Amino acid sequence: MRRSLVFVLMAVLAIPGAAAAAEPTAGDNWLKPFAAIAAGIGMAIASGLCGLGQGRATASAVDAMARQPGAAGRIQTAMIIGLALIESLALYVLVMGILLLFVKWPA
Numbered sequence: 001m002r003r004s005l006v007f008v009l010m011a012v013l014a015i016p017g018a019a020a021a022a023e024p025t026a027g028d029n030w031l032k033p034f035a036a037i038a039a040g041i042g043m044a045i046a047s048g049l050c051g052l053g054q055g056r057a058t059a060s061a062v063d064a065m066a067r068q069p070g071a072a073g074r075i076q077t078a079m080i081i082g083l084a085l086i087e088s089l090a091l092y093v094l095v096m097g098i099l100l101l102f103v104k105w106p107a
Contacts, residue, residue: 039097046093053086 061079065072 035100039100046090050090057082
């Protein structure tokens with residue numbers, strides 16, 4: 001078990017280094033379509049999980065406000081800060097996806 005883990009770890013660390021060290025050839029511009037697909041899948045996953053997280057946070061905040069109406073202001077403030085942090089994940093993924101699409105790939 002330990003030996004196979006070592007081989008897997010060596011393969012994960014060695015193969016990308018060998019690919020990065022290779023000289024680009026004229027036909028190496030095939031990464032652009034896959035970058036668009038990866039950006040779309042990444043944004044879909046991030047948006048879906050952010051939506052689930054925001055729904056769960058809002059439901060918990062409303063439940064807490066119903067249990068303690070006196071603390072509604074503090075709960076709402078904490079909820080808004082939490083929702084902003086959750087939404088920032090989707091914005092970071094969007095920015096990274098846009099950068100991935102416009103990066104200069106080797107020709």
